[in-house]
Amino acid sequence: MMLQFLRRIRRSSVQSSNYTCLLTCVFLSVISLTSCSPDQKDAMITDSMGQKIDVKVSVEGIPSVITGNSLQTVKYDWSLVSSESLSDQLSVKVHYVNDDNRIIFQDDHSLPSLGPNISYIRDVLIPLIPRPQNIHMLIGLYSKNSDLKYVIPDETGVYKNKIKVISFKVTPPLYVDDLPEARVAFGEGWYQKEFSANQTESWRWMGKQAHCRLKGADRDLTLYIHGWIPEDRFPNKLTLELDLKDETIGTYSDLSGEFIIKLDIANERIANNETEELTITANDSFTPSESEDSDDNRVMSAMIKSFYFN
DSSP: OHHHHHHHHHHSOOOHHHHHHHHHHHHHHHHHHHHSOHHHHHHHHHHTTSEEOOEEEEEEOOOSEEESSEEEEEEEEEEESSSOOOOTTEEEEEEEEOTTOOEEEEOOEEOSOOSSEEEEEEEEEEOOOSSOEEEEEEEEEEETTOOOOEEEEOTTSOEESSEEEEEEEEEOOSSGGGSTTTTEEEOTTBOOOEEOTTSSOEEEEEOSEEEEEEEBOSSOEEEEEEEEEOGGGOSSOEEEEEEETTEEEEEEEEEOEEEEEEEEEOTTTSOBTOEEEEEEEESOOBOHHHHSSOOOOOOBOEEEEEEEEO
16 A cells, blocks of 8 residues: 555656655654554544543442342442533443453433533443353443544543443342342233343333232332333323332323333332232323334333333
């Protein structure tokens, strides 16, 4: 490639002094690249990957060792080094990868507020992992409405599209009842579980009304539902009502896009090793085949990404 470039220069009508100037620039560029340390080369390549955002991020709340299928409360702190504010178009990508840099699970989400300093708490369900593994939490920023890439600095000042902020170890649960869905039996109104292409995400669609049975324990338990409602399917925002033993335990209105429901269920409501029926009712639903070129005739309301009761 370099030889072809030099031949094109010789065939041009530019004066020899200009040749010298141009060749000097080319060779200086090559020399500078080959003389850089590996870290400097990586920094140069990384810097060109996207628009820089001078921001610092830290997380708290994740212990060094975690049991799989457990709910963790993570506190995020963002601070801008510059005087600008983060755009409301930006979202956070959170990828949890193992030592082989393979994404095990993720928790991408929108920034909940704006300003030079942002703090918020987010519940994260750590999935079941069949064998003990080291997990590294990688964080970056992106825009859903733009193809523009963003890079943020790591602790050494190198800009990357994702930076590592914390590492921990995940071990399998010790007891059968702590396995995923051990305390949940899905019944009428639920569809089969589906998976993303890379198997890092899964979900179940529910109909307009969905039933399941919850198994109690000798302690208070937490019901955690992480879902998503397609905004373009409903003229108005959705409402979900939760009924346990024919008693309403929660009504959640104005739901659109991502949502999280978290409820503490007292031990008195469901006796140890007994089950009670939970009914989730939506005020509206849609059928894909009625509004697009699809043969999917399912009646659906909300996509449930995580359903945790433990």
